Amino acid sequence: MSNVVDHCTAESADPALTLLHRVFGFRGFRGQQGEIVRHVSDGGDALVLMPTGGGKSLCYQLPALLRPGVAIVVSPLIALMQDQVRALSQAGVRAASLNSTCGLEELRTIEQDMRRGELDLVYMAPERLMTPRMQELLQQVPIALFAIDEAHCVSQWGHDFRPEYLQLSVLHERFPRVPRIALTATADARTRQEIVRRLGLDEARQFLSSFDRPNIRYRVTPRRNARDQLWRFLETEHPGDAGIVYCLSRRKVDDMAEWLNSKGRPALPYHAGLDAATRQRNQQRFIEEEGLIVVATIAFGMGIDKPDVRFVAHLDLPRSMEAYYQETGRAGRDGLPATAWMTYGLQDVITLRQMLDSSEAGEAHKRVERHRLEAMLAFCEHTACRRQSLLGYFGEDLPEPCGNCDTCLEPVETWDATEAARKALSAVYRTGQMFGVAHLVDVLRGRETDRVRQFGHHRLSVFGLGADMEAGQWRTLFRQLVALGLVEVDLDGYGGLRLAERCRPVLRGEQPLHLRRDPAPARARRKRAVPETPFARPEDEQLFDALRVCRRELARDQGVPPYMIFHDSTLREMVELRPDTLDALAGINGVGERKLSLYGDDFLGVVREHL
Template sequence: MSTDPQQILNTVFGYSAFRGSQQEIINELISGRDALVLMPTGGGKSLCYQIPALARPGVGIVVSPLIALMQDQVNALRQLGVRADFLNSTLAWDDVSAIEQRLLKGDLDLLYIAPERLIQERTLDLLDRAPIGLFAIDEAHCVSQWGHDFRADYLALSILHERYPQIPRVALTATADARTRQEIVQRLDLTNARQFVTSFDRPNIQYRITQKRNARQQLLHFLRREHPTDAGIVYCLSRNKVETVAKWLSAEGFNAVPYHAGLTPRQRQEHQERFLREDGVIVVATIAFGMGIDKPDVRFVAHLDLPKSLEAYYQETGRAGRDALPSTAWMAYGLQDVIKLRQMMDGSEASDAHKRAERQKLDAMLALCETTACRRHTLLAYFGEASPEHCGNCDTCLTPVPTWDATVPVQMALSCVYRTGQRFGVNHVIDVLRGDATDKVSQNGHQALSTFGIGKDRSATEWRSIFRQLVAGGYLSADIDGFGALKLTELCRPLLRGDATLALRKDIAEPQDKSARQRKKKGSPAVPEHLLEAWEALRACRKRLADEQGVPPYVIFHDATLLSLLEHKPSSLNDMRDISGIGEAKLERYGDAFLEVLGSL
């Protein structure tokens, strides 16, 4: 095999040119120097260590945190003619022994190892005797003790620098703010590593956040209107909600499966394999699902509960559209999300410093939800990246959000919280404001309050919007007693005294995105009507080849490659070399099969 990076890119991976800083990163590693790579999901991180592993003498050792995904990563490389394998606890002893012998003989190009296995003395002794070309530490943000994906085994990976100082290392992640980057450098001994921080922007993802009214029905409307047959992920906060939503979606005609830590390992593996290998499967999941998912054709990620941080939101939504085709990040968000997360944080046993950090992260997440500015601009600014003030592909750009002077209603709301004793949740306070003489209002004598009925000209939905924004803005806090009793904070004083005014966003119905409706035809990504039959024929061919080998369809060809085949209609194997994503190994294996389909259309 050639040692020239450009030739490897062309002949093995089937791409004509490097993207962004890929070539610089690859040259750094081939030269034997360390690197820290921050690149968005779908930006081509894997090539940054796979090509140097093929170009350098020795084996590339890849530290990967999820055993379940190693098989698919290795299968994809084998399709390209790359000698790849993995070592993890799923293998029988004879298989482990055979792989170890291939490693020692230099008969592997890449070997994937879980961090907990790599740091064992037996594995390190094995690596001492092996010809190693580089170490790649994937999902490097897992080393951060402040992060939502912290893995204790990652802390021990500094041993790679201590034990193998001459072997280049590359740490890669899609999600890391400045603080997390500093932790990665410190904990992995990457002080002298060159840092490559590429744009966090995912322009193909449309960001949309809507206020919860009836979240399930809103999700159902979104799916049926825009993604009726697409693969996607729906995130929920609790295991119970995951189960109920998965069952409900299945009853509504969708191919939905649950995924959470309460399932058996076998169930999780079965559901994950269905998601990866079948078309149009929706996984309803807790945050236990998703890290390292390589499926390129996830067309949407939906949140029915608020993520705890912008890092979590960015990483989870980033699992959509890895193939750079149009995709959607949709979320329904409401007051109870804010209250629930703040109660969980305040009631945890974490240190005060950790709680402060978590509150700051949640506040940034709330700011994204409540902003009237461009979502993408706000999101990228959090990661320290400048961007245009209008992206044209988020809900606030497509349908600008109006604001209104809410000072007087806000004063009413705050006064009512105070006069009811700061002991009640939002529903009761709204009943008092609207003059609804419920049993609870009567039992507490709140119909005699001066605030009883002063807000009857506004609907409960309007008041709920006001309270949501007051809690999100830190003017009200929710008690951790489990009942969400609202309490005033110091920020209220200027408003109650009349020394300050407050503008709030005017909630509007979720925009009807015409472009989204128009692009959805039979679950296809931007396929014109007259090419749908040809598109389905190519997909059927891909599915047949994938089933024969027991691999996901995208391992054969990505959707983007099928679209390119439709566009260019190659008539020979030589013509197919010009199609992005078709290297020599895939051309030899699958070229004739796809040419036959194209010739019959």
């Protein structure tokens, strides 16, 4: 790649911009990319916070090509390394990864290539980087920079803590003249401070981009029948699209994948209970095939760089806003419209709190996790713009409602729930603070079930006091009381409800309570989040389909996922501009010099057939 850098320097006052176009096919930087690239290329340290799909990788890949030596990229997952290396190789960049899947001969070859200066970037896990053998090798070769990807893994308060990342603090001591760049998409102020402290980045310049992903539509719906709700969502909004469905348990993952297949939607399971070979095979199929759904626990996704994931669906409540943001961020990495859809209920809250309380973590850590879970619940019950709530959690202000979430598109109806909440709280108290929601609803609605009569609750003053409300309304109210922390679930017993200290002002009538009213079950078909025909003319749609077929065939021949040839956004630009020469094709975003030489004639041929 050094010859390209030499040409860039000769032809342009801004070699970074020229290299960006020649290698990666982009005509300009996005947001702070250019500033970050120039800062690191000049030898400066940096902490970069940029949302998923915002172009973090370019922030170290370009400086790696502009600076002499080999760039060392620390990455937590083998799949992520392999994906990056394959994509760079497609662009003509000399890259390799050192990981546990490499044979002895391959390891030796990569090390020799590093010594000979024949590699621009080498990816490796932190464990390998800190071995005496690798530290000795790095002393023998010129190093362009150290890039620490997924830097939030260094935070003990984070959701993806990796103790191996703590060792990376010695890089500055051993290689004081080598610039370091730490990158993450999910780090609140506290986590950023911990990254700086643990990695010794006190003098590093911080580049904080917006957390906003405006192309993602956020939607949360109360659970009624999760399967029916998911199927309605898939059929009306994302038929044939690739996506991820997250579940909390392995059994639920297996059942949901089997059910989707029985309904005609190809789906694969992914969780820690599967053997490594099956997990690897399913992940690889998801990366390489189009229109496939993966049903997974949270173990899936961190190493996935697939740009055309059109939806992420949660059938269970995520543990925190950080986890939710990271998981939903796997949708729409190409910048095209995508959906983050979630359904949740009271049982989610009970399950997550049981898991938290039974964990072996210290009390301080549990307090932090309880706070995060409460924030997640507040987001679900939020009555205003969800994007404002999500960004506000990360300390970012969105002045106006986004217009692209469920509460903006279909404003939530609220109601004065003060008196109903007092009745519900009284029912909890007068029945002894030991019964679950179903029993409490029977008491409030005046149903003389065997269980109600057994405990004599038909003689209580609250019996029948809520006959004017439907059972579903009472269940919703109890869910919201739990979410607000006014009622707690007895996790040591049988899930009975008990009053929390903070309920006193509401119970006494001193604090009004306005809650969201759950919408009625949807009957009409929703409009697709991504229109079925995103082009003005039918012939444009035909050309787009033909370009995708061409891409699929080339990808099969090359043994790479289709998106590594060109993203959908690049194909759409081909449809719009109808290039008829290689020079015209070179002006399209995503078409770099090497891809132009490899694939230009094939795609021009398809365009010419449809002119």
